Amino acid sequence: MPTPEARVRDGAATRRRALHVALDLFTRQGYGATSLRQIAEELGITKASLYYHFPRKDAILQAILQERGTEAEDVLAWLRAQPPPAAALEPAVLRWVESSSAEKLRGIRFLQANPLVADGLAGTGAERIGTPLATLADELVALVPHPAPEDALLLRMALLSINAAVAAAAQSDVDDDVVLAAARRSARALVRELLADLPRDEPREPPGVARVSPGTEDRR
Amino acid sequence: MPTPEARVRDGAATRRRALHVALDLFTRQGYGATSLRQIAEELGITKASLYYHFPRKDAILQAILQERGTEAEDVLAWLRAQPPPAAALEPAVLRWVESSSAEKLRGIRFLQANPLVADGLAGTGAERIGTPLATLADELVALVPHPAPEDALLLRMALLSINAAVAAAAQSDVDDDVVLAAARRSARALVRELLADLPRDEPREPPGVARVSPGTEDRR
DNA sequence: GTCTATAGACCGATAGAC
């Protein structure tokens, strides 16, 4: 409870603004290249004041990462509740890709700009994204009947379609809607490529490039 | 011509070793986080000696980037010499993707680890990669009959399949061969997705998910 | 070609007044 006296400028608001400004600067310039002085300047306070809200520089980073969602775990839970094995693959991947909001895209852009910072951090919330996603990838690969060496990689690429779309859209102004649409189509195309040329000892699928699961898609 | 006297340790070799070591460190730690002292230490010389070979830190970066190839320009030249318009799309994309060697993958990994450094540098060789690739993408989009808003993005994603594959393979030890195989399949799948659901006013293509161009592929 | 030594700038973090 803050003391009612004094010219208190509302600490909670400053903290929130700081996180927003920091995420922006970290994305544009990189975490390491962004100084506390710069963040403070943009906030209209001094570096020392910033230390009132965050004890260390990387505490800002942690606070940002800790705001990330638990979408991977959600998809994982959904997947484990599904009865049919191979048919669940495409819906699961699309579920993950479509769990992207505008706010999530901000996070992805940050991670793309700071790839080394992201995985160089342990116990800070970064693993709350990476580890569940890796688990999801592993469990999905297990659904592929006889995976070729590169099939696991192709599946990871399908899951990372949003990231790829964001990367491809970098330094060109594309609407988030368009980015998401491209990511969806990429994910779908890659999953189908994955299931297209399997050694067909489970001849339930018609040959050729097959629609494996119509699913809940909205191919416009 | 070096003076024949003195304990001259062969300057050209030192320079070459320096570039190799620097690329390695820049990729693992990032450009900004790698100090000249660290590079010099790994070379067995001092920081000041490194300044004999490179006048500034970013001269090392420039030297690395200037070694990059001209594959995009090559593909561009090939494309412009092709007679049929739409049929050239898939072969062109595959040409670009398959122009990846182990050495090129090293370059891609560096760029992935340093996305901001790469495009923050002007007139240093970075544009010798980015600009021709963008031109290639633009000319290829022009081959698509009635591009949807996200089609251009999807095409860029196809071209960047190698990058996406490298990103998906990060922090897991996958052979370069496997990475390249996954990139090829991704590129092919995305190009076909791109050509699959066009407004068919050019009814030369069979409906459905079509093999647009058998091309020179080596589907394993 | 490599060295020692140092200038000069900036950074993260802390102390203490208001």
Added chain:
DNA sequence: GTCTATCGGTCTATAGAC
């Protein structure tokens, strides 16, 4: 909650001896 002032550290880059 924000401030001024400052400490200790690391960095790029330069000067000059060998």
